[in-house]
Amino acid sequence: METQTPLKVVLLGCGVVGSQVAAGLLSENSHLAARIGAPIELTDIVVRDVNEITDPQIPKELLTTDANKAVDNADIVIELFGGIEPARTLILRALNNGASVITANKALLANHGPELYQAAANAGVDLQFEASVGGAIPIIRPIRDSLAGDHVQRILGIVNGTTNFVLEKMATEGLELSQAVKVAQDLGYAEADPSADVDGVDAAAKAAILASLAFHTRVGIDDVATEGIGAVTPEDLAWAKHTHKVLKLLAIAERTPAGLSVRVHPALISRDHPLAAVRGAFNAVFIDAQAAGPLMFYGQGAGGVATSSAVLGDFVAAARHMVQGGKVTGESTYARLPVLSAGASRSRFQIRLVVADQPGVLQQVAGLLADNQVSIASVNQHPIRGDKWPDGAANLVITTHTATESALEHVLRDLRALEPVREVLSVLRVIGDENG
Amino acid sequence: METQTPLKVVLLGCGVVGSQVAAGLLSENSHLAARIGAPIELTDIVVRDVNEITDPQIPKELLTTDANKAVDNADIVIELFGGIEPARTLILRALNNGASVITANKALLANHGPELYQAAANAGVDLQFEASVGGAIPIIRPIRDSLAGDHVQRILGIVNGTTNFVLEKMATEGLELSQAVKVAQDLGYAEADPSADVDGVDAAAKAAILASLAFHTRVGIDDVATEGIGAVTPEDLAWAKHTHKVLKLLAIAERTPAGLSVRVHPALISRDHPLAAVRGAFNAVFIDAQAAGPLMFYGQGAGGVATSSAVLGDFVAAARHMVQGGKVTGESTYARLPVLSAGASRSRFQIRLVVADQPGVLQQVAGLLADNQVSIASVNQHPIRGDKWPDGAANLVITTHTATESALEHVLRDLRALEPVREVLSVLRVIGDENG
Numbered sequence: 001m002e003t004q005t006p007l008k009v010v011l012l013g014c015g016v017v018g019s020q021v022a023a024g025l026l027s028e029n030s031h032l033a034a035r036i037g038a039p040i041e042l043t044d045i046v047v048r049d050v051n052e053i054t055d056p057q058i059p060k061e062l063l064t065t066d067a068n069k070a071v072d073n074a075d076i077v078i079e080l081f082g083g084i085e086p087a088r089t090l091i092l093r094a095l096n097n098g099a100s101v102i103t104a105n106k107a108l109l110a111n112h113g114p115e116l117y118q119a120a121a122n123a124g125v126d127l128q129f130e131a132s133v134g135g136a137i138p139i140i141r142p143i144r145d146s147l148a149g150d151h152v153q154r155i156l157g158i159v160n161g162t163t164n165f166v167l168e169k170m171a172t173e174g175l176e177l178s179q180a181v182k183v184a185q186d187l188g189y190a191e192a193d194p195s196a197d198v199d200g201v202d203a204a205a206k207a208a209i210l211a212s213l214a215f216h217t218r219v220g221i222d223d224v225a226t227e228g229i230g231a232v233t234p235e236d237l238a239w240a241k242h243t244h245k246v247l248k249l250l251a252i253a254e255r256t257p258a259g260l261s262v263r264v265h266p267a268l269i270s271r272d273h274p275l276a277a278v279r280g281a282f283n284a285v286f287i288d289a290q291a292a293g294p295l296m297f298y299g300q301g302a303g304g305v306a307t308s309s310a311v312l313g314d315f316v317a318a319a320r321h322m323v324q325g326g327k328v329t330g331e332s333t334y335a336r337l338p339v340l341s342a343g344a345s346r347s348r349f350q351i352r353l354v355v356a357d358q359p360g361v362l363q364q365v366a367g368l369l370a371d372n373q374v375s376i377a378s379v380n381q382h383p384i385r386g387d388k389w390p391d392g393a394a395n396l397v398i399t400t401h402t403a404t405e406s407a408l409e410h411v412l413r414d415l416r417a418l419e420p421v422r423e424v425l426s427v428l429r430v431i432g433d434e435n436g
Numbered sequence: 437m438e439t440q441t442p443l444k445v446v447l448l449g450c451g452v453v454g455s456q457v458a459a460g461l462l463s464e465n466s467h468l469a470a471r472i473g474a475p476i477e478l479t480d481i482v483v484r485d486v487n488e489i490t491d492p493q494i495p496k497e498l499l500t501t502d503a504n505k506a507v508d509n510a511d512i513v514i515e516l517f518g519g520i521e522p523a524r525t526l527i528l529r530a531l532n533n534g535a536s537v538i539t540a541n542k543a544l545l546a547n548h549g550p551e552l553y554q555a556a557a558n559a560g561v562d563l564q565f566e567a568s569v570g571g572a573i574p575i576i577r578p579i580r581d582s583l584a585g586d587h588v589q590r591i592l593g594i595v596n597g598t599t600n601f602v603l604e605k606m607a608t609e610g611l612e613l614s615q616a617v618k619v620a621q622d623l624g625y626a627e628a629d630p631s632a633d634v635d636g637v638d639a640a641a642k643a644a645i646l647a648s649l650a651f652h653t654r655v656g657i658d659d660v661a662t663e664g665i666g667a668v669t670p671e672d673l674a675w676a677k678h679t680h681k682v683l684k685l686l687a688i689a690e691r692t693p694a695g696l697s698v699r700v701h702p703a704l705i706s707r708d709h710p711l712a713a714v715r716g717a718f719n720a721v722f723i724d725a726q727a728a729g730p731l732m733f734y735g736q737g738a739g740g741v742a743t744s745s746a747v748l749g750d751f752v753a754a755a756r757h758m759v760q761g762g763k764v765t766g767e768s769t770y771a772r773l774p775v776l777s778a779g780a781s782r783s784r785f786q787i788r789l790v791v792a793d794q795p796g797v798l799q800q801v802a803g804l805l806a807d808n809q810v811s812i813a814s815v816n817q818h819p820i821r822g823d824k825w826p827d828g829a830a831n832l833v834i835t836t837h838t839a840t841e842s843a844l845e846h847v848l849r850d851l852r853a854l855e856p857v858r859e860v861l862s863v864l865r866v867i868g869d870e871n872g
Contacts, residue, residue, distance in 0.1 A: 035584050136728035138582030146574030149748020216771035225778030236862050259774035261781040267867040292572035292745035299731040309728035312585020335652035338695035342661035345697040426672050431703040
């Protein structure tokens with residue numbers, strides 16, 4: 001990369017998400033610069049009290065309490081203070097200065113979004129906020145850009161992981177709301193004061209943001225009819241289960257003949273609906289669009305590390321706009337990883353075979369795998385009845401630990417040559433656990 | 437909108453997707469122009485033979501066979517010919533002319549992607565290809581932009597709806613592969629020659645595109661170790677079911693210590709994995725990223741209307757780049773739909789109440805709902821045992837058809853005043869069927 005003046009980045013806030021974003025900007029500096037096409041420099045991290053920050057990943061010399069000075073020196077400002085002020089004033093200051101802004105501040109966007117969007121448009125700079133809804137899940141960009149040529153009909157979102165966890169605990173363990181909230185607090189999923197989650201206020205802010213984007217209409221948090229989970233009882237959940245439904249707190253925005261309906265409330269959903277499978281503290285947003293049909297986006301809705309992914313994605317996008325004017329030309333191939341040959345790929349395997357039903361066969365087969373450095377995870381043997389094997393035979397199903405394709409080829413060659421092996425019925429790879 | 441020269445758009449191809457894109461560009465012209473900020477004009481639809489196009493939505497006067505002339509006159513070219521030539525030559529011609537290009541051509545990208553990306557970068561124009569993988573599902577943009585500040589570790593994709601449908605038919609109905617393929621053909625899910633799907637070639641092209649984007653490495657279709665579903669037997673599926681697994685054809689790209697492994701093969705997945713629930717001809721892409729953690733994107737992977745959503749989204753993005761330089765400033769509120777009051781929102785409702793266990797109660801309750809114009813979908817009544825109601829009582833669970841919140845409030849007010857009603861236990865909204 002040629003020598004260029006670095007893009008100066010200022011971070012407002014150094015809490016759960018902010019400290020992870022700072023760590024990312026520092027440790028991934030060259031990776032981010034490669035994606036942007038220009039060097040970047042984190043110049044200031046604005047905090048209320050520099051002595052409160054004890055995270056060893058955060059260099060002390062970057063900490064400052066002088067927000068105005070830091071913002072006035074920035075090309076890009078990342079706002080993670082949360083709350084209305086001073087976030088609103090500082091974002092407007094940055095935009096008016098011509099800096100691009102990234103924010104995860106759902107309350108601010110749901111209350112003062114239009115003012116901020118207008119300021120960004122006037123200044124001709126970016127205002128990006130992927131992390132404001134759904135944490136790590138890319139949902140703002142798909143709605144804003146990917147569905148830009150379509151018409152969204154309805155959005156159903158599980159956008160508050162705390163209440164999703166609480167409702168699941170109530171359903172699976174028969175707990176009262178207060179007991180389930182206590183469990184969530186003990187696990188760090190709920191705040192000491194859980195009311196913003198339980199009362200649906202957090203979900204309502206996200207509903208307002210999603211509705212604004214999807215329907216090109218100003219929707220503030222006051223437009224959202226909001227009912228939390230405070231009145232939900234274990235009996236509600238028991239009856240839901242009895243009727244093959246699940247109960248979820250949903251953020252809903254839908255186009256109706258009379259206008260836009262935006263609301264948050266607990267809702268019974270059929271167990272077959274894709275949203276019904278969204279477990280624990282996960283989030284998901286289900287969208288019905290006129291042409292695209294049903295779409296769902298699923299992932300971690302909170303957490304410092306996960307949310308930092310969305311913030312840094314926005315940061316790269318805004319920085320690219322400054323450097324390259326936002327043109328999109330396909331993949332950039334700077335990483336140039338070696339691509340493995342087919343034989344070097346690793347999987348777990350399930351081998352089904354027919355063997356003679358006689359003593360010692362399992363020992364022979366196990367020895368053969370060991371000789372090829374393939375380790376067995378599980379074995380299932382059961383006799384076969386029927387005419388095909390008049391001398392008696394058994395089905396043997398072997399699941400291996402992770403092995404290379406080459407090693408497996410050797411195993412199969414040797415198995416086929418082994419006297420008691422009558423037939424190798426199938427070889428299938430197993431995905432999704434044990435890193436396999 | 438002020439008077440401006442329209443952006444000239446040329447469509448290459450008028451097949452299943454192309455005809456839907458043409459219809460969208462024509463019928464949604466003012467909507468698209470509002471999102472772009474400039475008027476647009478579909479100037480030419482290039483086809484092999486103008487007499488082959490009989491769709492009444494397609495104006496005859498736009499049809500032409502002169503591809504070069506059309507392309508040379510375009511600001512934006514949408515390539516939906518498919519296949520390598522003449523698509524490759526025409527796209528390069530358009531890019532070199534300074535036109536932006538949208539394509540859904542997976543085979544071309546998987547074989548000649550780097551050449552096209554480079555040509556777009558040299559010309560400083562957009563090359564967008566959201567529809568090349570996962571049909572309507574926004575997956576290219578999330579990987580390219582939203583995860584730009586993260587590190588993708590692994591991608592697992594169900595990216596071929598035909599084979600997903602076939603494997604499900606084999607699993608649920610015990611069919612042989614050839615029988616299940618026949619069913620898919622009869623339903624229009626499989627081509628007359630199903631080999632590109634069954635042999636995994638279609639999935640391999642998509643794996644190459646996803647791997648290139650996610651790992652910033654040139655991956656062509658020849659780098660993908662490909663095994664289709666040709667050897668899968670009903671016994672494989674029966675055994676998978678027996679062991680609480682499902683069998684899916686997966687496109688896999690993963691970072692390993694030794695390099696990048698990119699492959700397509702049938703794989704056994706635990707029934708608990710989010711991909712296991714992807715049914716029928718749907719597609720889904722599951723991504724593990726270092727910071728974001730697990731993410732999943734789900735939707736329709738094929739079909740002319742669904743795929744046109746992705747093409748038109750790309751078109752709006754590329755056109756915006758031309759008009760506005762790609763800056764992103766939040767929502768645009770040109771639609772300004774009326775936002776309904778809380779009382780005007782419509783849902784289905786489930787009301788649980790305790791009533792006296794005496795004749796005629798159900799009739800009274802039903803009459804009360806009818807008086808409030810709320811229609812009953814189902815009723816469940818069962819007696820309550822226990823000390824709380826010494827005179828006997830019954831639980832009554834009523835599910836309504838769609839009704840407004842206001843109507844429901846009136847119902848609840850009247851229910852609470854009704855003599856045999858002892859207690860209204862809960863009111864919950866029901867979502868996800870009957871448009872409720």
